[in-house]
Amino acid sequence: MDYGLVCVAENEDVVSVFESRMNRLHTTNSWNFLGIDSIPQYNKLPKDIQSDVIIGVIDSGVWPESQSYNDYGLGPVPTRFKGECVSGQNFTRYNCNRKLIGARYYSKGFEAVNGPLESFNQTFFRSARDSKGHGTHTSSIIVGSKVSNVSMYGLGSGTARGGVPSARLSVYKPCWFDECTDADILAAFSDAINDGVDIISLSLGQGPPQQIYFEDAISIGSFHAFQKGIVVSASAGNSFFAETATNVAPWILTVGASTVDREFPSYLLLGNLKQLKAFGVNTNPDQGKRYSLIYGADAAASRIPSRNASFCKKNTLDSNSIKGRIVVCILEELGDDKDEKLTAVEEGGGVGMILVDPLAKYILHQSVIQSVLIGEAEAEELYKYMTTEKNPTARISLTVTNVGIKPAPAIAVFSSKGPNVITPDIIKPDITAPGVNILAAWSPVSTADSINYNILSGTSMSCPHVSAVVALLKSVHPYWSPAAIKSAIMTTG
Numbered sequence: 001m002d003y004g005l006v007c008v009a010e011n012e013d014v015v016s017v018f019e020s021r022m023n024r025l026h027t028t029n030s031w032n033f034l035g036i037d038s039i040p041q042y043n044k045l046p047k048d049i050q051s052d053v054i055i056g057v058i059d060s061g062v063w064p065e066s067q068s069y070n071d072y073g074l075g076p077v078p079t080r081f082k083g084e085c086v087s088g089q090n091f092t093r094y095n096c097n098r099k100l101i102g103a104r105y106y107s108k109g110f111e112a113v114n115g116p117l118e119s120f121n122q123t124f125f126r127s128a129r130d131s132k133g134h135g136t137h138t139s140s141i142i143v144g145s146k147v148s149n150v151s152m153y154g155l156g157s158g159t160a161r162g163g164v165p166s167a168r169l170s171v172y173k174p175c176w177f178d179e180c181t182d183a184d185i186l187a188a189f190s191d192a193i194n195d196g197v198d199i200i201s202l203s204l205g206q207g208p209p210q211q212i213y214f215e216d217a218i219s220i221g222s223f224h225a226f227q228k229g230i231v232v233s234a235s236a237g238n239s240f241f242a243e244t245a246t247n248v249a250p251w252i253l254t255v256g257a258s259t260v261d262r263e264f265p266s267y268l269l270l271g272n273l274k275q276l277k278a279f280g281v282n283t284n285p286d287q288g289k290r291y292s293l294i295y296g297a298d299a300a301a302s303r304i305p306s307r308n309a310s311f312c313k314k315n316t317l318d319s320n321s322i323k324g325r326i327v328v329c330i331l332e333e334l335g336d337d338k339d340e341k342l343t344a345v346e347e348g349g350g351v352g353m354i355l356v357d358p359l360a361k362y363i364l365h366q367s368v369i370q371s372v373l374i375g376e377a378e379a380e381e382l383y384k385y386m387t388t389e390k391n392p393t394a395r396i397s398l399t400v401t402n403v404g405i406k407p408a409p410a411i412a413v414f415s416s417k418g419p420n421v422i423t424p425d426i427i428k429p430d431i432t433a434p435g436v437n438i439l440a441a442w443s444p445v446s447t448a449d450s451i452n453y454n455i456l457s458g459t460s461m462s463c464p465h466v467s468a469v470v471a472l473l474k475s476v477h478p479y480w481s482p483a484a485i486k487s488a489i490m491t492t493g
Contacts, residue, residue: 051074051075051078051166051167051168052078052168052475052478053164053167053168053198053199053471053474053475054078054081054101054167054168054169054170054195054196054197054198054199055139055142055143055164055167055168055169055170055197055198055199055200055201055467055471056102056170056171056172056192056195056197056199056200056201057135057138057139057142057169057170057171057172057200057201057202057464057467058172058173058174058185058188058189058192058200058201058202058204059130059134059135059138059139059171059172059173059175059202059203059204060130060131060132060133060134060135060136060173060175060176060178061103061105061125061127061128061129061130061131061132061135061136061171061173061175062100062103062128062129062130062135062136062139062169062171062173063129063130063133063136063441063442063443063444064091064095064096064097064100064103064129065095066136066140066441066442066452067145067147067441067452068136068140068144068145068147068160068162068440068441069097069099069100069140069143069144069145069169069441070097070099070145070147071097071098071099071100071145072145073166074098074099074166074168075098076098077098077101077168078168080196081101081102081168081170081195081196081197082194082195082196083101083102083104083170083191083195083196083197084102084104085100085101085102085103086103086104086105086127086128087127088105088125088126088127088128088129089125089126089127089129090125090127090129091103091125091127091128091129095129098168099143099145099168099169100169100170100171101168101169101170102169102170102171102195103127103128103170103171103173104128104170104171104172104173104188104191105126105127105128105172105173105174106172106173106174106184106187106188107126107174107176107184108183108184108187109174109181109182109183109184109185109187110174110176110179110180110181110184112181112183113181114179117176120176120177122177123445123446124176124177128171128173130173130443130446131443131445131446132175132177132178132443132446133442133443133446133447133454134175134178134203134460135171135173135175136440136441136442136443137438137440137441137442137454137456137460137461138201138203138440138460138461138463138464139169139171139201139441139464140160140162140440140441141162141163141438141440141461141464141465141468142162142163142164142167142169142201142464142467142468142471143162143163143164143165143167143168143169143468143471144160144161144162144165144440144441145161145162145165146159146160146161146165147159147160147161150439150453151439151453152281152364152439152451152453152454152455153281153283153366153451154283155264155281155283155364155399155401155439155455156262156264156401156437156439156455157401160439160440160441160453162468163464163465163467163468163469163471163472164468164471164472164475167468167471170192170195170197172188172191172192173188174187174188175204180204182216182217183217185202185204185217185218185221186217186220186221188221189217189221189222189224189225190221190224192225192230193224193225193228193230197230198230198231198471198474199230199231199232199233199467199470199471199474200222200225200230200231200232200233201232201233201234201463201464201467202218202232202233202234202235202463203234203235203458203459203460203461203463203464204218204234204235204460205218205234205235205236205237205246205247206218206246207237207239207246208237208239208243208244208245208246208416208421209243209244209421210245210246210247210248210420210421210422212422213249213422216249218234218247218249218252219247219249219252222234222247222249222251222252223249223251226251226482229481229482230482231253231470231474231482231485231486232251232252232253232482233252233253233255233463233464233466233467233470234247234252234253234254234255234463235247235254235255235458235459235460235462235463236248236254236255236256236257236415236416236428236429236459237415237416237459238257238414238415238416238458238459238460239414239416240334240413240414240415240416240417241416241417242417242418242419243417243418243419243421244416244417245416245417245418245420245421245428245429246416248418248420248421248422248423248426248428248429249422250423250426251482251483253430253431253466253470253482253485253486253489254428254429254430254431255429255430255431255432255433255459255462255463255465255466256411256412256415256416256417256429256431256432256433256435256459256462257411257412257414257415257432257433257434257435257436257457257458257459257461257462258409258410258411258412258415258432258433258434258435258436258462259405259408259409259410259411259412259434259435259436260408260409260434260436260437260438261403261404261405261406261408262401262402262403262405262437263279263361263402263405263437264279264281264364264399264400264401264402264437264455265277265278265279265399265400265402266278266279266280266281266282266372266396266397266398266399266400267397268354268372268374268378268382268394268395268396268397269290269394269395269397270382270385270392270393270394271290271385271389271391271392271393271394272385272389274381274385276374276378276381276382277374277375277378278354278360278372278373278374278378278396279360279361279363279364279372279373279374279399280364280367280370280371280372280373280396280399281364281366281367281399282370282371282372282396282397282398282399283398283399284370284398289395290393290394290395291324291325291326291351291352291393291394291395292324292325292326292391292392292393293325293326293328293354293386293392293393293394294321294322294325294326294327294328295310295327295328295386296309296310296311296312296316296317296327296328296329296330297309297310298321299317299318299321299322299327300316300317300318301315301316301317301318302318304316310329310330311329311330311331311332311336311341312327312329312341312344312345312353312355313332313340313341313344314340314343314344315344316344317344317345317348317350318348319347319348319349322345322348322349322350323348323349323350324349324350324351325350325351325352326350326351326352326353326354326370326394326396327345327348327350327352327353327354328353328354328355328356328382328386329341329345329353329354329355329356330355330356331355331356331357334358334359338355338367339367341353341355342367342368342369342371345369346368346369350369351369351370352369352370352371352396353367353369353370353371353372354371354372354373354374354382354394354396355371355372355373355374356373356374356375356376356379357373357374357375358375358376358413359373359413359414360372360373360374360375360378361373361375361436362412362413362414362436362437362457363457364437364455364457366447366449370396371396372396409432409434411432412435412436412457414457414458415429415432415435415459415462416429416459430486430489430490431466431489431490432462433462433463433465433466433469434461434462434465435457435458435459435460435461435462435465436457436461437455437456437457438455438456438457438461439453439454439455440453440454440456440461441453442454466489469489470485470489473485473488473489
């Protein structure tokens with residue numbers, strides 16, 4: 001028994017004590033797709049009223065130099081805001097402006113469980129600066145200023161913007177290396193509430209099963225926010241199956257992910273001239289050659305079973321077999337590290353990789369060598385071709401941007417499903433929003449090629465879309481309660 005906890009629990013000021021668990025971190029087109037600019041109330045609303053709305057984002061921090069946080073045209077910070085811009089490593093109060101009005105960070109809970117941040121040997125900043133990119137991505141979806149000529153390697157080119165470009169942002173960083181402890185999350189909630197934010201957006205949560213409300217930090221923190229009239233929007237999670245939705249407390253606006261009418265195919269042209277739809281980030285104009293195909297299972301290294309080689313993991317492939325060829329690989333499990341497979345193929349002399357992945361159209365993956373993901377139907381066609389052709393070949397085409405894809409929106413297959421395992425009578429998620437291949441601001445230190453905008457998928461991306469809609473409603477109806485705003489969104493979705 002931990003007598004320290006007993007002493008804390010016996011203090012008359014303490015309501016409850018529970019173990020601090022770990023939580024994980026769960027655009028140029030999406031706002032056009034949603035038709036935000038065609039809403040009359042929004043268009044007629046004076047900019048200074050929109051600028052009064054303050055959004056608190058609990059995530060991995062912010063990259064303040066991103067053009068998405070420029071404060072051009074914004075007036076003074078609302079006087080009711082009580083937050084501050086906390087200095088830290090590579091971050092000072094001068095990194096804040098009239099858009100990014102607050103920044104705080106929390107690490108005591110994380111380090112109490114995991115030890116010093118330095119022991120992880122990963123890039124990080126002991127400040128609100130974002131080394132992962134996730135927090136920058138989510139917050140810019142909500143409040144990002146209009147930035148023209150934005151793309152990721154030419155994909156999704158256009159003007160990037162948040163849903164409410166004139167709103168204010170205050171960031172709270174309890175997340176380190178993709179994980180966030182309950183203790184740090186609750187500290188972030190407490191500060192956000194006291195700072196005077198109108199909305200709290202958080203794209204994170206525990207993996208299923210959902211904890212009961214009174215032992216879940218996000219449920220508790222969001223309830224206190226709800227009592228203060230603050231709307232809390234949270235992601236439902238990316239766990240695919242029924243009964244996996246998290247952040248399901250009745251007072252949370254729980255958001256699932258759906259598609260938009262845009263996708264980024266990188267077609268696979270087989271030697272028999274049949275074309276298969278594939279997905280990847282292939283933007284090198286030098287590519288386009290036809291190469292011989294081989295299954296990873298047929299290129300097993302010495303003493304490696306063919307099944308193991310089919311997953312294309314480290315030290316499983318014979319370099320003499322794959323040299324100069326495109327290797328076809330499969331997943332051992334959905335969470336497989338795609339970079340490990342690519343590295344194994346590249347180091348063995350392979351010129352490309354085709355990975356069979358049921359989530360192909362939901363994931364864009366950049367690599368040094370050309371690579372694509374294909375779905376199961378396309379994999380079947382590829383298999384037929386490779387088993388009937390003596391010398392099967394293929395060419396991976398440059399990735400293109402296609403808009404006007406139908407049907408859209410459709411529920412993303414990865415989005416966590418209900419029913420609500422804690423309160424089955426209350427249906428969750430409450431609503432879905434764009435969460436597939438969303439382009440938004442990024443932390444350049446997070447990736448080797450120092451990109452400033454990235455395309456990601458997940459309920460992490462759908463949650464801030466709803467947070468922005470909440471901000472629009474708050475602008476038009478500043479005195480509506482969180483319940484009224486939640487109801488209005490759900491019944492007009």
